[in-house]
Amino acid sequence: MKLKVGLLGGGSWGTTVASLTAKNSPTIIWARNPKTVQEINEYHTNKKYLPNAKLTSSLKASNSIKETVENADVIVMGVPSQSLRKVLEEAKPHIRPWVPIINLAKGLEISTKMRMTEVIKEIMPGHPTGVLTGPNLAKEIHFGKAAAAVIAMVDNTIAKRLQSVFSSGLFRVYTNNDVIGCELGGALKNIYAIATGMGDGANAGDNTRSALITRGLAELTRLGIAMGGKKSTFSGLAGMGDLVATCSSSKSRNHHVGFQIGQGKSLEQIIDEMNEVAEGVKTTKVVMELAKEYKIDMPITEEIYKVLYKGNSVNDAFKGLIQYEVGSEKEPG
Ligand SMILES: NC(=O)C1=CN([C@@H]2O[C@H](COP(=O)(O)OP(=O)(O)OC[C@H]3O[C@@H](n4cnc5c(N)ncnc54)[C@H](OP(=O)(O)O)[C@@H]3O)[C@@H](O)[C@H]2O)C=CC1
Numbered sequence: 502m503k504l505k506v507g508l509l510g511g512g513s514w515g516t517t518v519a520s521l522t523a524k525n526s527p528t529i530i531w532a533r534n535p536k537t538v539q540e541i542n543e544y545h546t547n548k549k550y551l552p553n554a555k556l557t558s559s560l561k562a563s564n565s566i567k568e569t570v571e572n573a574d575v576i577v578m579g580v581p582s583q584s585l586r587k588v589l590e591e592a593k594p595h596i597r598p599w600v601p602i603i604n605l606a607k608g609l610e611i612s613t614k615m616r617m618t619e620v621i622k623e624i625m626p627g628h629p630t631g632v633l634t635g636p637n638l639a640k641e642i643h644f645g646k647a648a649a650a651v652i653a654m655v656d657n658t659i660a661k662r663l664q665s666v667f668s669s670g671l672f673r674v675y676t677n678n679d680v681i682g683c684e685l686g687g688a689l690k691n692i693y694a695i696a697t698g699m700g701d702g703a704n705a706g707d708n709t710r711s712a713l714i715t716r717g718l719a720e721l722t723r724l725g726i727a728m729g730g731k732k733s734t735f736s737g738l739a740g741m742g743d744l745v746a747t748c749s750s751s752k753s754r755n756h757h758v759g760f761q762i763g764q765g766k767s768l769e770q771i772i773d774e775m776n777e778v779a780e781g782v783k784t785t786k787v788v789m790e791l792a793k794e795y796k797i798d799m800p801i802t803e804e805i806y807k808v809l810y811k812g813n814s815v816n817d818a819f820k821g822l823i824q825y826e827v828g829s830e831k832e833p834g
Protein backbone atom coordinates (compact mmCIF):
# COMPACT_ATOMS: atom_id res chain seq x y z
CA MET A 502 0.00 0.00 0.00
CA LYS A 503 1.30 3.46 -0.91
CA LEU A 504 1.47 5.92 1.98
CA LYS A 505 -0.24 9.26 1.31
CA VAL A 506 1.89 12.34 2.04
CA GLY A 507 0.61 15.74 3.23
CA LEU A 508 3.33 18.39 3.15
CA LEU A 509 2.87 21.83 4.70
CA GLY A 510 4.98 24.61 3.19
CA GLY A 511 5.43 25.75 -0.40
CA GLY A 512 8.95 27.21 -0.39
CA SER A 513 12.05 25.90 -2.11
CA TRP A 514 12.66 22.89 0.13
CA GLY A 515 9.04 21.99 0.82
CA THR A 516 8.29 22.02 -2.91
CA THR A 517 11.42 20.00 -3.71
CA VAL A 518 10.62 17.31 -1.15
CA ALA A 519 6.96 17.16 -2.24
CA SER A 520 8.07 16.74 -5.83
CA LEU A 521 10.36 13.86 -4.72
CA THR A 522 7.71 12.06 -2.65
CA ALA A 523 5.14 12.50 -5.45
CA LYS A 524 7.30 10.14 -7.53
CA ASN A 525 6.66 7.37 -4.97
CA SER A 526 3.43 8.25 -3.19
CA PRO A 527 0.28 10.35 -3.66
CA THR A 528 1.32 13.77 -2.33
CA ILE A 529 -0.53 16.99 -1.54
CA ILE A 530 1.45 20.15 -0.79
CA TRP A 531 -0.12 23.05 1.10
CA ALA A 532 1.01 26.60 0.40
CA ARG A 533 -0.59 29.66 1.96
CA ASN A 534 -0.28 31.66 -1.24
CA PRO A 535 -3.18 30.81 -3.64
CA LYS A 536 -1.05 31.82 -6.63
CA THR A 537 1.58 29.21 -5.70
CA VAL A 538 -1.16 26.56 -5.43
CA GLN A 539 -2.62 27.48 -8.80
CA GLU A 540 0.81 27.53 -10.46
CA ILE A 541 1.77 24.08 -9.12
CA ASN A 542 -1.57 22.55 -10.19
CA GLU A 543 -1.74 24.19 -13.62
CA TYR A 544 1.87 24.48 -14.73
CA HIS A 545 3.79 22.13 -12.37
CA THR A 546 6.17 24.94 -11.45
CA ASN A 547 6.95 27.17 -8.45
CA LYS A 548 8.97 29.89 -10.13
CA LYS A 549 9.31 32.18 -7.11
CA TYR A 550 11.29 29.57 -5.20
CA LEU A 551 12.53 27.17 -7.89
CA PRO A 552 13.05 29.09 -11.11
CA ASN A 553 13.24 26.86 -14.21
CA ALA A 554 12.28 23.70 -12.31
CA LYS A 555 9.56 21.32 -13.49
CA LEU A 556 7.74 19.50 -10.68
CA THR A 557 6.45 15.93 -10.72
CA SER A 558 3.16 16.22 -12.58
CA SER A 559 1.20 14.05 -10.13
CA LEU A 560 1.97 16.50 -7.28
CA LYS A 561 -1.26 18.17 -6.17
CA ALA A 562 -1.29 21.52 -4.37
CA SER A 563 -3.96 22.83 -2.03
CA ASN A 564 -4.79 26.05 -0.22
CA SER A 565 -6.55 24.06 2.49
CA ILE A 566 -4.58 22.62 5.40
CA LYS A 567 -7.53 20.34 6.17
CA GLU A 568 -7.58 18.84 2.66
CA THR A 569 -3.79 18.38 2.77
CA VAL A 570 -3.60 16.48 6.05
CA GLU A 571 -6.95 14.77 6.67
CA ASN A 572 -6.18 11.61 4.70
CA ALA A 573 -2.40 11.71 4.98
CA ASP A 574 -0.44 8.71 6.35
CA VAL A 575 2.59 10.93 6.93
CA ILE A 576 2.74 14.68 7.57
CA VAL A 577 5.83 16.63 6.50
CA MET A 578 6.51 20.07 8.01
CA GLY A 579 8.21 22.27 5.39
CA VAL A 580 7.69 25.76 6.83
CA PRO A 581 10.48 27.81 8.49
CA SER A 582 11.14 27.09 12.18
CA GLN A 583 9.48 30.20 13.61
CA SER A 584 6.20 29.34 11.78
CA LEU A 585 6.08 25.61 12.48
CA ARG A 586 4.14 25.83 15.77
CA LYS A 587 1.39 28.06 14.33
CA VAL A 588 0.95 25.97 11.17
CA LEU A 589 0.90 22.66 13.06
CA GLU A 590 -1.63 23.99 15.57
CA GLU A 591 -3.89 24.86 12.65
CA ALA A 592 -3.44 21.39 11.17
CA LYS A 593 -3.84 19.52 14.47
CA PRO A 594 -7.65 19.06 14.47
CA HIS A 595 -7.47 17.41 11.01
CA ILE A 596 -4.51 15.04 11.52
CA ARG A 597 -5.38 11.38 12.04
CA PRO A 598 -4.18 9.62 15.23
CA TRP A 599 -0.64 8.15 15.31
CA VAL A 600 0.36 9.56 11.92
CA PRO A 601 4.15 10.22 11.82
CA ILE A 602 5.18 13.88 11.54
CA ILE A 603 8.52 14.62 9.86
CA ASN A 604 10.31 17.95 10.17
CA LEU A 605 12.33 19.54 7.35
CA ALA A 606 13.15 22.85 9.06
CA LYS A 607 16.70 23.57 10.20
CA GLY A 608 16.31 25.95 13.09
CA LEU A 609 15.37 26.32 16.76
CA GLU A 610 12.28 28.06 18.10
CA ILE A 611 13.47 31.43 19.32
CA SER A 612 10.92 31.87 22.15
CA THR A 613 11.47 28.41 23.71
CA LYS A 614 14.91 27.30 22.39
CA MET A 615 13.21 24.03 21.40
CA ARG A 616 14.13 21.76 18.51
CA MET A 617 11.37 21.31 15.93
CA THR A 618 10.59 17.71 16.89
CA GLU A 619 10.22 18.89 20.49
CA VAL A 620 7.68 21.47 19.32
CA ILE A 621 5.89 18.77 17.29
CA LYS A 622 5.78 16.43 20.32
CA GLU A 623 4.39 19.19 22.51
CA ILE A 624 1.55 19.91 20.06
CA MET A 625 0.95 16.33 18.89
CA PRO A 626 1.84 14.00 21.80
CA GLY A 627 1.82 10.32 20.85
CA HIS A 628 2.68 10.88 17.19
CA PRO A 629 6.01 9.42 16.01
CA THR A 630 8.26 12.31 15.00
CA GLY A 631 11.48 12.58 13.03
CA VAL A 632 13.60 14.76 10.83
CA LEU A 633 14.77 14.58 7.22
CA THR A 634 18.10 16.37 7.02
CA GLY A 635 21.57 16.38 5.44
CA PRO A 636 23.54 18.20 2.74
CA ASN A 637 20.53 18.98 0.56
CA LEU A 638 20.64 22.29 -1.27
CA ALA A 639 17.19 22.39 -2.88
CA LYS A 640 18.39 24.10 -6.02
CA GLU A 641 20.72 21.19 -6.83
CA ILE A 642 18.40 18.33 -5.95
CA HIS A 643 15.70 19.79 -8.05
CA PHE A 644 17.84 19.74 -11.13
CA GLY A 645 18.59 16.05 -10.77
CA LYS A 646 21.94 16.23 -8.99
CA ALA A 647 22.70 13.32 -6.67
CA ALA A 648 22.51 13.83 -2.91
CA ALA A 649 22.29 11.88 0.33
CA ALA A 650 20.07 12.59 3.31
CA VAL A 651 19.17 11.08 6.66
CA ILE A 652 15.77 10.26 8.08
CA ALA A 653 16.18 10.26 11.84
CA MET A 654 13.53 8.65 14.04
CA VAL A 655 13.67 6.77 17.31
CA ASP A 656 11.55 3.98 15.80
CA ASN A 657 13.64 2.28 13.15
CA THR A 658 10.69 0.37 11.67
CA ILE A 659 8.83 3.58 10.83
CA ALA A 660 12.05 5.22 9.60
CA LYS A 661 12.61 2.30 7.20
CA ARG A 662 9.03 2.53 5.92
CA LEU A 663 9.47 6.27 5.28
CA GLN A 664 12.92 5.82 3.73
CA SER A 665 11.22 4.48 0.61
CA VAL A 666 8.77 7.40 0.50
CA PHE A 667 11.54 10.03 0.38
CA SER A 668 14.16 8.12 -1.67
CA SER A 669 14.53 8.31 -5.39
CA GLY A 670 17.27 7.17 -7.76
CA LEU A 671 19.60 10.08 -7.07
CA PHE A 672 18.31 11.05 -3.62
CA ARG A 673 19.72 8.47 -1.22
CA VAL A 674 18.09 8.47 2.21
CA TYR A 675 19.87 6.74 5.12
CA THR A 676 18.25 6.02 8.49
CA ASN A 677 19.58 7.16 11.88
CA ASN A 678 18.07 6.90 15.37
CA ASP A 679 19.78 10.00 16.80
CA VAL A 680 17.02 12.57 16.30
CA ILE A 681 18.64 15.13 18.64
CA GLY A 682 22.03 15.00 16.92
CA CYS A 683 20.61 15.06 13.40
CA GLU A 684 18.31 17.95 14.16
CA LEU A 685 21.01 19.98 15.92
CA GLY A 686 23.52 19.33 13.12
CA GLY A 687 21.11 20.83 10.58
CA ALA A 688 20.27 23.87 12.70
CA LEU A 689 23.76 24.72 13.97
CA LYS A 690 25.64 24.46 10.67
CA ASN A 691 23.80 27.58 9.45
CA ILE A 692 25.79 29.72 11.92
CA TYR A 693 29.07 28.54 10.39
CA ALA A 694 27.68 29.05 6.87
CA ILE A 695 27.17 32.70 7.83
CA ALA A 696 30.74 32.73 9.20
CA THR A 697 32.34 31.25 6.07
CA GLY A 698 30.14 33.50 3.93
CA MET A 699 31.53 36.52 5.79
CA GLY A 700 35.06 35.28 5.24
CA ASP A 701 34.42 34.63 1.55
CA GLY A 702 32.76 38.02 1.12
CA ALA A 703 35.75 39.70 2.75
CA ASN A 704 38.15 37.58 0.64
CA ALA A 705 39.72 35.91 3.68
CA GLY A 706 40.84 32.89 1.64
CA ASP A 707 40.39 29.14 1.37
CA ASN A 708 42.49 28.31 4.44
CA THR A 709 40.33 30.56 6.62
CA ARG A 710 37.14 28.92 5.28
CA SER A 711 38.56 25.49 6.04
CA ALA A 712 39.59 26.52 9.58
CA LEU A 713 36.10 27.92 10.23
CA ILE A 714 34.45 24.71 8.99
CA THR A 715 36.74 22.49 11.07
CA ARG A 716 36.60 24.53 14.27
CA GLY A 717 32.87 25.07 13.64
CA LEU A 718 32.42 21.31 13.60
CA ALA A 719 34.28 21.03 16.92
CA GLU A 720 32.08 23.77 18.37
CA LEU A 721 28.75 22.37 17.20
CA THR A 722 29.77 18.87 18.29
CA ARG A 723 30.53 20.12 21.84
CA LEU A 724 27.10 21.71 22.21
CA GLY A 725 25.37 18.86 20.36
CA ILE A 726 26.79 16.22 22.70
CA ALA A 727 25.96 18.33 25.78
CA MET A 728 22.35 18.53 24.52
CA GLY A 729 22.11 14.75 24.07
CA GLY A 730 23.29 14.12 20.49
CA LYS A 731 25.69 11.26 19.67
CA LYS A 732 29.27 12.17 18.75
CA SER A 733 29.22 9.96 15.62
CA THR A 734 26.20 11.84 14.23
CA PHE A 735 28.20 15.05 13.96
CA SER A 736 30.74 13.44 11.65
CA GLY A 737 27.96 12.05 9.44
CA LEU A 738 25.69 13.49 6.75
CA ALA A 739 23.59 15.53 9.20
CA GLY A 740 26.71 17.05 10.80
CA MET A 741 29.90 17.40 8.81
CA GLY A 742 28.11 16.62 5.53
CA ASP A 743 25.64 19.47 5.80
CA LEU A 744 28.26 21.78 7.30
CA VAL A 745 30.63 21.33 4.35
CA ALA A 746 27.89 21.70 1.72
CA THR A 747 26.36 24.81 3.25
CA CYS A 748 29.62 26.52 4.25
CA SER A 749 31.14 26.19 0.81
CA SER A 750 28.17 26.91 -1.44
CA SER A 751 26.99 30.18 -2.92
CA LYS A 752 23.58 28.43 -3.28
CA SER A 753 23.18 28.52 0.52
CA ARG A 754 21.04 31.40 1.79
CA ASN A 755 22.99 31.48 5.06
CA HIS A 756 26.30 31.68 3.20
CA HIS A 757 24.72 34.41 1.05
CA VAL A 758 23.81 36.47 4.15
CA GLY A 759 27.37 36.16 5.47
CA PHE A 760 28.87 36.93 2.07
CA GLN A 761 26.88 40.13 1.72
CA ILE A 762 27.87 41.21 5.25
CA GLY A 763 31.49 40.47 4.30
CA GLN A 764 31.01 42.77 1.31
CA GLY A 765 29.86 45.57 3.61
CA LYS A 766 26.05 45.40 3.41
CA SER A 767 23.89 45.70 6.52
CA LEU A 768 21.89 42.74 7.78
CA GLU A 769 18.64 44.70 7.46
CA GLN A 770 19.29 45.47 3.80
CA ILE A 771 20.25 41.85 3.03
CA ILE A 772 17.12 40.42 4.69
CA ASP A 773 14.98 43.05 2.93
CA GLU A 774 16.33 42.00 -0.44
CA MET A 775 15.86 38.23 0.15
CA ASN A 776 12.61 36.38 -0.47
CA GLU A 777 13.80 33.20 1.25
CA VAL A 778 14.58 32.26 4.82
CA ALA A 779 18.11 32.16 6.28
CA GLU A 780 17.52 30.31 9.54
CA GLY A 781 21.04 30.88 10.90
CA VAL A 782 20.37 34.53 11.74
CA LYS A 783 17.85 33.60 14.44
CA THR A 784 19.58 30.34 15.38
CA THR A 785 22.73 32.30 16.31
CA LYS A 786 20.77 34.17 18.96
CA VAL A 787 19.26 30.99 20.43
CA VAL A 788 22.60 29.16 20.37
CA MET A 789 24.31 31.97 22.30
CA GLU A 790 21.77 31.37 25.08
CA LEU A 791 22.21 27.59 24.89
CA ALA A 792 26.01 27.95 25.05
CA LYS A 793 25.63 29.88 28.32
CA GLU A 794 23.08 27.42 29.69
CA TYR A 795 25.25 24.38 28.88
CA LYS A 796 28.52 26.23 29.68
CA ILE A 797 30.03 25.44 26.27
CA ASP A 798 32.77 27.57 24.69
CA MET A 799 31.53 28.70 21.25
CA PRO A 800 33.91 31.43 20.09
CA ILE A 801 32.82 31.42 16.43
CA THR A 802 29.13 31.66 17.31
CA GLU A 803 29.92 34.45 19.75
CA GLU A 804 31.74 36.50 17.10
CA ILE A 805 28.96 35.95 14.55
CA TYR A 806 26.39 36.97 17.18
CA LYS A 807 28.27 40.21 17.83
CA VAL A 808 28.32 41.03 14.11
CA LEU A 809 24.61 40.21 13.62
CA TYR A 810 23.28 41.81 16.80
CA LYS A 811 25.86 44.05 18.46
CA GLY A 812 27.13 46.18 15.60
CA ASN A 813 30.60 44.56 15.37
CA SER A 814 32.30 44.55 11.97
CA VAL A 815 33.59 41.50 10.10
CA ASN A 816 37.07 42.73 10.94
CA ASP A 817 36.20 42.78 14.66
CA ALA A 818 35.04 39.15 14.33
CA PHE A 819 38.23 38.19 12.54
CA LYS A 820 40.36 39.88 15.23
CA GLY A 821 38.28 38.28 17.99
CA LEU A 822 38.93 34.81 16.62
CA ILE A 823 42.61 35.42 15.86
CA GLN A 824 43.18 36.69 19.41
CA TYR A 825 41.30 33.79 21.02
CA GLU A 826 43.70 31.67 23.02
CA VAL A 827 45.09 28.79 20.95
CA GLY A 828 44.98 25.51 22.84
CA SER A 829 45.18 21.87 21.91
CA GLU A 830 43.06 20.93 18.87
CA LYS A 831 41.03 18.69 21.18
CA GLU A 832 40.16 21.54 23.52
CA PRO A 833 37.67 24.37 23.10
CA GLY A 834 38.70 27.49 21.22
N1 LIG B 1 16.10 25.35 0.63
C1 LIG B 1 16.93 24.43 0.99
O1 LIG B 1 17.88 24.11 0.27
C2 LIG B 1 16.72 23.70 2.28
C3 LIG B 1 15.96 24.23 3.29
N2 LIG B 1 15.79 23.56 4.45
C4 LIG B 1 15.00 24.10 5.56
O2 LIG B 1 13.63 24.00 5.19
C5 LIG B 1 12.87 25.01 5.87
C6 LIG B 1 11.98 25.70 4.87
O3 LIG B 1 12.86 26.34 3.99
P1 LIG B 1 12.59 26.69 2.49
O4 LIG B 1 11.50 25.92 1.88
O5 LIG B 1 13.90 26.63 1.83
O6 LIG B 1 12.14 28.22 2.71
P2 LIG B 1 11.70 29.31 1.67
O7 LIG B 1 12.14 30.60 2.23
O8 LIG B 1 12.12 28.90 0.31
O9 LIG B 1 10.10 29.23 1.73
C7 LIG B 1 9.39 29.40 2.92
C8 LIG B 1 7.99 28.86 2.72
O10 LIG B 1 7.32 28.89 3.98
C9 LIG B 1 6.14 29.67 3.84
N3 LIG B 1 5.89 30.37 5.07
C10 LIG B 1 6.68 31.27 5.70
N4 LIG B 1 6.09 31.69 6.82
C11 LIG B 1 4.91 31.04 6.91
C12 LIG B 1 3.83 31.05 7.82
N5 LIG B 1 3.86 31.82 8.93
N6 LIG B 1 2.78 30.27 7.57
C13 LIG B 1 2.75 29.50 6.49
N7 LIG B 1 3.71 29.43 5.56
C14 LIG B 1 4.78 30.20 5.78
C15 LIG B 1 6.41 30.61 2.69
O11 LIG B 1 5.19 31.05 2.15
P3 LIG B 1 5.04 32.37 1.22
O12 LIG B 1 5.64 32.01 -0.11
O13 LIG B 1 3.59 32.59 1.17
O14 LIG B 1 5.80 33.46 1.92
C16 LIG B 1 7.17 29.68 1.75
O15 LIG B 1 6.28 28.84 1.07
C17 LIG B 1 13.92 25.95 6.52
O16 LIG B 1 13.99 25.65 7.89
C18 LIG B 1 15.23 25.57 5.85
O17 LIG B 1 16.34 25.73 6.71
C19 LIG B 1 16.35 22.32 4.65
C20 LIG B 1 17.09 21.74 3.67
C21 LIG B 1 17.35 22.38 2.42
Ligand SMILES: O=C(CO)COP(=O)(O)O
Binds near residue numbers: 636753756779780
Ligand atom coordinates in the same frame (compact mmCIF):
# COMPACT_ATOMS: atom_id res chain seq x y z
O1 LIG C 1 20.18 23.31 4.62
C1 LIG C 1 20.53 23.54 3.49
C2 LIG C 1 21.36 22.62 2.72
O2 LIG C 1 21.49 21.39 3.34
C3 LIG C 1 20.15 24.83 2.86
O3 LIG C 1 20.92 25.83 3.39
P1 LIG C 1 20.46 27.33 3.30
O4 LIG C 1 19.20 27.45 4.11
O5 LIG C 1 21.59 28.12 3.83
O6 LIG C 1 20.20 27.62 1.85
